[in-house]
Amino acid sequence: MEHYEIVEQALIFIEDRLDQPLSLNYVAQASHMSKFYFHRLFSAIMGCSLNHYVLSRRLNASLSLIQAGHLSMTDIAYGLGFGTPSSFTRAFNRQYGTTPSSMNTSQSPLLPVPIPTIVRRPIKNIHGDVVADFTLMEMTPLRLSGIVFEVDLATDYETTIRSHTNLLIQEIGRSFRGPCYVVYSNCQPDSTRFNVICGVPLDIQIEKPFFFTVDVPQLFCAKFKYSGDLLEIGNVLKSDYARFLKVSRQETGDSHIELIQHFEDIHDLGSTYHIFAPIKKLPIDTDEE
Template identity: 80%
Template sequence: MNHYDVIEQALIFIEDRLDQPLSLDVVANASHMSKFYFHRLFSAMMGCSLNQYVLSRRLNASLSLIRAGRLSLTDIAYQLDFGTPSSFTRAFNRQYGIAPSSLRTSHPSLLPVPIPSIVRRPIKNINGDVVADFTLTEFAPIRLSGIVFEVDLASDYETTIRSHSNMLLQEVDASVQGPCYVVYSNCQPDSTRFNVLCGIQQDIRIEKPFYFTVDVPQLFCAKFTYSGDLLEIGDVLKTDYARFLKISRQETDDSHIELIQRFDDVHDLGSTYHIFAPIKKLPIDSDEE
């Protein structure tokens, strides 16, 4: 059984037992793994600890129970294995920003979400730590032609990125082959705004606003590979990158480019893609030469 199957079955096991104690020992035993390795695998695959995940799913399950109105908030708290009603209320407020009691009279858009899908990417074990597989590589300088725009993380940035990417693809002829690049840059400290370039290496000339030709410099990067939508794996990517920095003892670069996403097929932006994260190229120790 591969690691995807292990975690997928663990998520189903958890979902079916949200009204029962779900310690690391319980879930690891059900997965036929040591609790130490299961903890590392689960955290690496899901981008959060088992306890954090179980808490979020219990709160998710409470939404339907609250709206149904058949149980008191106290009964719901105990049914979902919260220690006390007050701990349930605090956790609900932290996750959703409202009191659970207000859900019965307002917030119709706050609905339960299904079991999350697992982000597909290769992983490896480094001295007992499970991390997303990565390679250190030089990103060769390239010239990209495409569309440049600004997004704000405080707004509906996913829709903005998808709509502008589609604008580019509408201008790309079916005969054009090769990769498509999405470059995220100029995210300033304490700011939620950053620039996005969606482009290809072919020289395309489009007489419309937002279209530019940009030179991307050579960069030393950590390279990761994922399947799925970058906009839907933010927390997992953050966790993968933080683990990579800690275990590899690398440092982020001060480049204005935050991330580069490369799809192998410009006509299939739902395919497997690669993430290049600029890091500092540390000098080689003279004793190791």
């Protein structure tokens, strides 16, 4: 069984038992793994500890119970494994920015969310730490022709990227079957806004506003591989990259380029893809256990 399948089954196991004690040892045994390795695997795949995840799902389950109005807050708190009603209220406020008792008077009711989808990617074991698999490599210089725009990762950036990709396809022709690169650059400190070029490795001139041919310089990068929809990867990539830097003892690069996404097929942004993150070229020790 693949590692992501183990975690997927664990998420279902947890969701069916939110009214029961869910210790690390209990969930690990149900997954037929040692609690030590399961802890590392779960944290690497989900980007948080098991306890943090269980707490968030219990609070998520409480939304439907509160809105149904059949149980008191005390019954909901104890039914979902909180030690006291006050501990439930504090946790609820931390996660949702409001109190459970305010739910019924809110004009914008909070809605429960389904079990999160696992972002599928290979993993590796480095000195006992589980991290997303990576390769350190030199990315050769690349000339891209495409459309330049700006995105804000705090808003609906997925729609922005898809719409500009469609504009690029209209210009190069739908018969083009090849890779697509999305290059993020020039993010200012404490900002979520990036300059972006969505381009193809062709040297062509498109005489329209916002269409340019640019040269991406040679970069030393950490290369990651994912499957699924990269435009929805969000915090998973952030967690994977932070864990990679810590475990591999690498440092972010000095390039104005923050990130490069490489799709095998411009017509399929949900295919297998690679992420290139510029880093400094430092001596490393990444022997696997």
